[in-house]
Structures are given as C-alpha cells and as structure tokens.
Amino acid sequence: MAIRSEQSRQAILQATMRLLDEREPDSMSVQQLSIERIAREAGVSKTTIYRWWPSKAAVIIDTFLANHILQTTLREDLPPVDALREHVVSLAKVYSGHEGRLMAQLIAESQYDPGTLDTFKTLFWRPRRDVINRVIERAIAEGSIRSGYSLDELAERIYAPIYFQLLFAEGSFDGDSVIAGFELALHGIAAERVAT
Known part of the structure; x- marks a missing residue:
C-alpha cells in the first residue's frame, strides 16, 4: 500500500475515533455518525473511505x-x-x-x-x-x-x-x-x- 494511501486510511480511523469519543465536544453516537461526516473530519472523499470499507x-x-x-x-x-x-x-x-x-x-x-x-x-x-x-x-x-x-x-x-x-x-x-x-x-x- 502506498504511503499516501496508508496515511489516508489512518486519518479515517483516527477521525472516526475522535467523532465517537464522548470526551470530545463534537462527539456523536454510532447511530448519528455518517460516512459523510467521517470523510469531512478526515479530509478525504467518501470514495476513499469506500475503497477500504x-x-x-x-x-x-x-x-x-x-x-x-x-x-x-x-x-x-x-x-x-x-x-x-x-x-x-x-x-x-x-x-x-x-x-x-x-x-x-x-x-x-x-x-x-x-x-x-x-x-x-x-x-x-x-x-x-x-x-x-x-x-x-x-x-x-x-x-x-x-x-x-x-x-x-x-x-x-x-x-x-x-x-x-x-x-x-x-x-x-x-x-x-x-x-x-x-x-x-x-x-x-x-x-x-x-x-x-
């Protein structure tokens, strides 16, 4: 996997954890979370997320x-x-x-x-x-x-x-x-x- 791709993947995982972390001010529940919100938080496109998941x-x-x-x-x-x-x-x-x-x-x-x-x-x-x-x-x-x-x-x-x-x-x-x-x-x- 290219370094850039791995960086994007890690950014997605970290963004997801931040969004779900109830200790963070803008956290949300699993039900509230969306692919669009993860993509925005990670600075990637939805297509990038769907490439892996x-x-x-x-x-x-x-x-x-x-x-x-x-x-x-x-x-x-x-x-x-x-x-x-x-x-x-x-x-x-x-x-x-x-x-x-x-x-x-x-x-x-x-x-x-x-x-x-x-x-x-x-x-x-x-x-x-x-x-x-x-x-x-x-x-x-x-x-x-x-x-x-x-x-x-x-x-x-x-x-x-x-x-x-x-x-x-x-x-x-x-x-x-x-x-x-x-x-x-x-x-x-x-x-x-x-x-x-």
Missing part, C-alpha cells in the same frame, strides 16, 4: 479493533485457564470505559440492521471466538475444561457475563467481580453432590 459499521469496527485487540490479548505462554482468566479481566477493564459504551452501541445498532450485524460478526466476533476457541481446545486437551460441548458453546459461556454487564449496566467490571463471574462460568451452577 463497505459500510459505516465496517469503519467503526476496524477503528475499534485497532485499539481493542492490543489491550485484550490471549497469551500463549500461560496455562490456558490462566490465559482465559487474564483475558476476561483485560476485556472488562477495556469495557469499563469509553470502548465499552461504543461496543454497546455497535451491538444495539446490529439488532435492527442485518448488514451491521453481519459485519460485526465477520470482523469482530468470529475472529475473536476463533482465538479463544484455540485456548479452550488447549484447556480441554490438558483436562482443565471438560469436553462434551462445542468450542463455540464454551466460548459463549465465558464471554456471556461480560456482555450481560456491558449491555444491562448490571454488576461491576472490577477485577474481583469479573474473576468471580469467570469462575462461575468455569465451574457451572450445579450444586456439588455429596457422596453418600
């Missing part, structure tokens, strides 16, 4: 991912359950601020726009699920997570408490609360059977 949702998700992935890595140098535990804590930390409110808006927009939902799943959810599935697979192989469920089902149970808190603003994103939620997902809610 098919929709507003795709621009926003790429903008979000550029920062999000760096802060919520899944380490391969840790035992898999420890890596998962560290990951959900880092995810909660990111979601406790501006990025969490942006994610909630993206999910809300996806509920009434099938194109946004498809873009969200394609660019964000499925690649993230694939990464966590590899860690879950390692945990199953070493015996720290039980088999008998699909990797996708297990990933969904790990992420569910975080996204519930994000969307309903219930509970806390502090480290202890997030770890407690992770442990509950890990061990299940069935009562322990007492041997007789």
Whole structure:
C-alpha cells in the first residue's frame, strides 16, 4: 500500500475515533455518525473511505479493533485457564470505559440492521471466538475444561457475563467481580453432590 494511501486510511480511523469519543465536544453516537461526516473530519472523499470499507459499521469496527485487540490479548505462554482468566479481566477493564459504551452501541445498532450485524460478526466476533476457541481446545486437551460441548458453546459461556454487564449496566467490571463471574462460568451452577 502506498504511503499516501496508508496515511489516508489512518486519518479515517483516527477521525472516526475522535467523532465517537464522548470526551470530545463534537462527539456523536454510532447511530448519528455518517460516512459523510467521517470523510469531512478526515479530509478525504467518501470514495476513499469506500475503497477500504463497505459500510459505516465496517469503519467503526476496524477503528475499534485497532485499539481493542492490543489491550485484550490471549497469551500463549500461560496455562490456558490462566490465559482465559487474564483475558476476561483485560476485556472488562477495556469495557469499563469509553470502548465499552461504543461496543454497546455497535451491538444495539446490529439488532435492527442485518448488514451491521453481519459485519460485526465477520470482523469482530468470529475472529475473536476463533482465538479463544484455540485456548479452550488447549484447556480441554490438558483436562482443565471438560469436553462434551462445542468450542463455540464454551466460548459463549465465558464471554456471556461480560456482555450481560456491558449491555444491562448490571454488576461491576472490577477485577474481583469479573474473576468471580469467570469462575462461575468455569465451574457451572450445579450444586456439588455429596457422596453418600
């Protein structure tokens, strides 16, 4: 990619983040944002934006991912359950601020726009699920997570408490609360059977 093109692409991502940053005086919601507004803020044409992204949702998700992935890595140098535990804590930390409110808006927009939902799943959810599935697979192989469920089902149970808190603003994103939620997902809610 030519240097000039990459500069334009970065200008678009930065402009999108500025426009969505609620700490900025002229910020707006995901729903209010338009390709035209992004182009004006970035100093590029709409055609330039559409050269890289098919929709507003795709621009926003790429903008979000550029920062999000760096802060919520899944380490391969840790035992898999420890890596998962560290990951959900880092995810909660990111979601406790501006990025969490942006994610909630993206999910809300996806509920009434099938194109946004498809873009969200394609660019964000499925690649993230694939990464966590590899860690879950390692945990199953070493015996720290039980088999008998699909990797996708297990990933969904790990992420569910975080996204519930994000969307309903219930509970806390502090480290202890997030770890407690992770442990509950890990061990299940069935009562322990007492041997007789």
